[in-house]
Amino acid sequence: MSLFSFFKRNTSAPVARERLQVLLAHERTIVGGGESDLVAILREEIMAVIAKHMAVPQDNVQIKMDRGASVSTLEVDIEIPTDIAASMRPAA
Amino acid sequence: MAKVLVVTSGKGGVGKTTSTAALGAALAQSGKKVAVVDFDVGLRNLDLIMGAERRVVFDLINVIKGDAKLEQALIRDKRIETLSLLPASQTRDKDNLSEEGVERVINGLREKFDWIICDSPAGIERGATLAMRHADVAVVVTNPEVSSIRDSDRIIGLLDSKTEKAEKGEQVEKHLLLTRYDNARAQRGEILKVEDVLEILSIPLLAIIPESTEVLRSSNLGAPVTLGSPNSAPARAYLDAVRKLQGETVVEVQKQRGLFSKLFSRRAA
Numbered sequence: 626m627s628l629f630s631f632f633k634r635n636t637s638a639p640v641a642r643e644r645l646q647v648l649l650a651h652e653r654t655i656v657g658g659g660e661s662d663l664v665a666i667l668r669e670e671i672m673a674v675i676a677k678h679m680a681v682p683q684d685n686v687q688i689k690m691d692r693g694a695s696v697s698t699l700e701v702d703i704e705i706p707t708d709i710a711a712s713m714r715p716a717a
Numbered sequence: 718m719a720k721v722l723v724v725t726s727g728k729g730g731v732g733k734t735t736s737t738a739a740l741g742a743a744l745a746q747s748g749k750k751v752a753v754v755d756f757d758v759g760l761r762n763l764d765l766i767m768g769a770e771r772r773v774v775f776d777l778i779n780v781i782k783g784d785a786k787l788e789q790a791l792i793r794d795k796r797i798e799t800l801s802l803l804p805a806s807q808t809r810d811k812d813n814l815s816e817e818g819v820e821r822v823i824n825g826l827r828e829k830f831d832w833i834i835c836d837s838p839a840g841i842e843r844g845a846t847l848a849m850r851h852a853d854v855a856v857v858v859t860n861p862e863v864s865s866i867r868d869s870d871r872i873i874g875l876l877d878s879k880t881e882k883a884e885k886g887e888q889v890e891k892h893l894l895l896t897r898y899d900n901a902r903a904q905r906g907e908i909l910k911v912e913d914v915l916e917i918l919s920i921p922l923l924a925i926i927p928e929s930t931e932v933l934r935s936s937n938l939g940a941p942v943t944l945g946s947p948n949s950a951p952a953r954a955y956l957d958a959v960r961k962l963q964g965e966t967v968v969e970v971q972k973q974r975g976l977f978s979k980l981f982s983r984r985a986a
Contacts, residue, residue: 636906641863642913649870649917 727868729839742941745800755805768939781818892923924958
């Protein structure tokens with residue numbers, strides 16, 4: 626990696642190019658024709674599903690999106706308070 | 718028939734006003750009747766670049782409000798007879814630009830000129846959307862730099878959706894004008910290459926304006942670069958651009974589309 630970065634030290638243009646391609650691919654879908662933001666839809670629907678089954682405060686749910694050139698990841702992090710977790714055990 | 722051309726970019730400081738002056742002067746030098754119109758209400762500068770700042774009496778807002786006739790507000794260039802300037806107002810704000818007023822002014826100009834060149838303000842607000850509203854042709858001014866390219870992409874989206882032509886299901890003819898380009902730095906990988914910018918934005922190239930001290934020199938003197946320094950590299954590039962704009966068939970730089978642009982080709986609005 627160090628050798629690679631040594632040779633690539635001054636060529637920042639390819640990085641700029643890649644960042645722009647990923648960014649604009651996303652922005653065109655949300656801005657272009659009025660199609661709504663996929664992340665926003667996912668966030669709302671995921672929150673709704675969770676609310677159906679347990680009373681988790683909104684602030685306890687973190688949804689993160691990381692867009693890559695070939696793969697994007699959606700990370701859902703739900704912090705469940707202990708009392709709710711206890712009530713979720715199958716009834717005896 | 719008259720053509721309305723908008724010079725636009727989204728981002729500020731990339732060379733819209735310089736390019737408006739240079740393209741306008743170059744078209745007029747080729748014998749066409751040309752009006753250059755400053756849409757940057759509140760921050761006018763086209764008058765300064767054209768060297769007409771001391772001759773402004775009435776402006777675009779005066780004409781829209783009916784305080785002055787179009788003929789009274791147009792300033793005839795002292796060097797080229799067929800070139801006129803319609804300045805923006807420096808004291809009023811952009812709320813005075815009414816959609817119907819702008820349409821009236823553009824229609825009035827269409828009767829008198831071959832080319833109407835609208836110098837768009839930066840941003841995507843009222844001034845910018847009204848400058849592109851009636852365009853037949855758009856020149857998207859871009860620097861080989863990430864924020865400029867992103868903003869140009871956004872502007873291209875607006876040209877494809879918010880213009881009169883787009884609403885009629887037609888297309889505004891779009892051209893890329895790559896300004897402040899330093900070929901040596903591009904070859905060294907320090908700035909994006911022409912090919913990169915073209916692939917990302919996927920609109921045809923009109924011209925590459927090389928980075929040059931002549932551009933600032935002409936601005937200092939109040940002359941469009943095609944007049945102030947006609948043999949310089951940027952002036953020659955602008956003159957070439959104008960030839961392409963007037964040519965029957967604009968030479969399209971259609972390079973092989975990469976996998977990326979195939980996957981993410983811009984959706985028709």
